[in-house]
Amino acid sequence: MTSRSARKTARTSSEGRAVARTQTLLQGRNGIGTVRRTTLPGGLRIVTETLPSVRSATFGIWANVGSRDETPSLNGATHYLEHLLFKGTRKRSALDISAAIDAVGGEMNAFTAKEYTCYYARVLDTDLPLAIDVVCDMLTGSLIDPADVDAERGVILEEIAMTEDDPGDCVHDLFAHTMLGDTPLGRPVLGTVDTINALTRDRIARFYKKHYDPTRLVVAAAGNVDHAKVVRQVRAAFEKAGALTRTDAVPVAPRSGARTIRTAGKVELLGRKTEQAHVVLGMPGLARTDERRWALGVLNTALGGGMSSRLFQEVREKRGLAYSVYSYTSGFADCGLFGVYAGCRPNQVHDVLRICRDQLDLVASEGLSDEEIGRAVGQLAGSTVLGLEDTGALMNRIGKSELCWGEQMSVDDMLARISAVTPDEVRAVARDVLGQRPSLSVIGPLKDRQAARLHEAVS
Template sequence: MPPAGGSHRPTARTSSEGRAVGRTETLLPGDNGTGTVRRTTLPGGLRVVTETLPTVRSVTFGIWARVGSRDETPALGGATHYLEHLLFKGTGRRSALDISAALDAVGGEMNAFTTKEYTCYYARVLDRDVPLAVDVLCDMLTGSVIDAAEVEAERGVILEEIAMTEDDPDDCVHDLFTRTMLGDSPLGRPVLGTVETVEGLTRDRVARFYKKHYDPTHLVVTAAGNVDHDRITGLVHAAFEQAGALSRTDAEPVGPRSGSRAVRAAGRVDLLSRSTEQAHVVLGMPGLPRTDERRWALGVLNTALGGGMSSRLFQEIREKRGLAYSVYSFTTGFADCGLFGVYAGCRPGQVHDVLKICRDELEQAALHGLTDEEIRRATGQLAGSTVLGLEDTGALMHRIGKGELVWGDQLSVDDMLARIAAVTPDEVREVARDLLGQRPSLSVIGPLKDRQADRLHEVVA
């Protein structure tokens, strides 16, 4: 079945010597709110996906690896993120300084991030400097030496990053909520690992992890902006071939993750006592996997409940009662499960009032649904924010990268707007009833006293 948005018959690309180097497809023709999106699958299973926008002068180039913290054993906790750092620390051709200086010299930006299910390395440059970006990032991904001295030096940096996260309670409470809901499972553990696991990671362990998970069949190369697909593909093919990374010419790409994972039983309460000025709370329940077609209705529901200044939670907790500065709802979708939650930060003495309102609003939405006017307003807000969020080459590169790696599909902007517009009020109310009617769990970080802590269980009763 062709990807949404249409697809042309695959054609074989050839090198300047006439040697076939891959099969190419046009995934989106560029006439439905999106630039032309093409994909070439090279021998060795490496995919190259581009979106061409000739009216801009920049390009964001990225390489996505189908590996995240959920692929780690307990002893390897934090290895994916550790490796992300180490790939910037030198190859057989470049030192760490050479890597950073190369992009700095042309005014480029380079960075990376690790999630529970994938890792991405990217650079944003002027269109004329694309060959440099391709060469540097491909060299990093295929030629890292994982130097023992750099492993030790970077260990301290990562421990500082863990400490920085621990000092940020509104960030830390989300990790706590994930653990509350998913337990001591690969998905429930923090992406950064812990002090204990990071201190236990050796150079050999990280190097084996690199070799196992950075196979071309697990990689997707993306570029968005003023790019020529054939030129990008040729540059990527040459870089990977020079590194000897495409030796398995009959290999096929690894597909998106799938499966089914149960979220832990509801009614759990986790309190982490901290001497903070505010109490930080997340109240939530199981959500939807990211591939569930009801995710469009959930997006509308999430927007109406806590996605903006006119949302129910913002109006009730901040505008009408002044109980919190920051309050919002959120959804998190993994390949095989999902989470829905409400976050708020408030003074410790008001935590129970805030939580009661949150619980009441969730129950009201589950029992009585949302009004047609709320759904209409949320649909418009979601559509607008979706388009506005795609107004730069970095966002477009992320969209096509996740589309290929996570969904195995490419949706144009018009496709996404049509999916949002097609959501009916009854579908939103059905999702609200199914999800918000579940018994919630609660995660809290703050300086709560014994009596306050004991009362937290009343919220999830």
């Protein structure tokens, strides 16, 4: 069951502290897989999934802030801040932070996306209190020291350079810009050399204070964890840092809205002296809350999600025109993207694009066969379960679900939704999404005549 039918309980401490509301969101069998949520008076949400059979635990804190929350001059600030939270707090130096987790054989990292940021540590279950203390300290007590800001600037500039040296990665940033333009969703998560060089300590500190309020955070833990103990430890850490003073605060709601992407037939070419041409041909997709996303997931799997997919068979297996070819979807709160990627020799780029465009048009007009859809349903269901076989993946699932949807869905419910997708639903979403005029992003050493022909793929 989902959080819509959650069982609620209330708790008040013996010291008379404000009430924390606890809900059982998903009831597992014999306690295994049970998901609970506690909302503290300061608006901080804590969700856990209990798996007593494992010896590890992953603890993470999700912040409802990403690169789409940045102004043009702040582009890259969210990711910059992610780096800086590892640089030291009032209690720990940067070395203390890393050494504490290394000393128990754990792993700690973070990632920044367009709409959220996550900090996490994976440790043995007996070391979970340490992980909670370290990660909570990072989130609530960062110094953002001016010297660290200057030192980390060079690290981030190197990361940007590293990304630009990988055209197979960089082309996806170019595709986002092609489709969404100079908007927060269209700009790169890392920022640019110019924006990173211009960011100051004070601007980053203000960004931190604004977006790392407890009402915008979700704490998630999965593995051999005890929900009540996690809540007590997290609450103590945040209260000690003075971060739960607003007893009447409530969590911010998941992002929402309705953004229409009108880009069609646009071509962007970035000339690079690479051995391959890297292309993304795509169009607007679906927002992550769109009920058709399950059918789109099946469509994406059948079209370009594996070795038996249409695109893999047509481009690689039958013709040997590319080593890597696949399709993918990106869903945001208010819009989405659907793309087809391929990397090939520059003199074969037009053949690859023609085949990809022909397949998109064919599936949009005629749909997929029942056999293809059935195979894709099985593949998607299997990969969904296999992708949740460790505590890190489970922490990601419950943390992101709470932040982005405000509810939880069990694995059984997810499998049921996938299995319930009908051929008619897949064909309908194929018409809606693939029937749109595509746009194109290319990185490679294309000559003028080759470049001029790129518009053929989107005409």
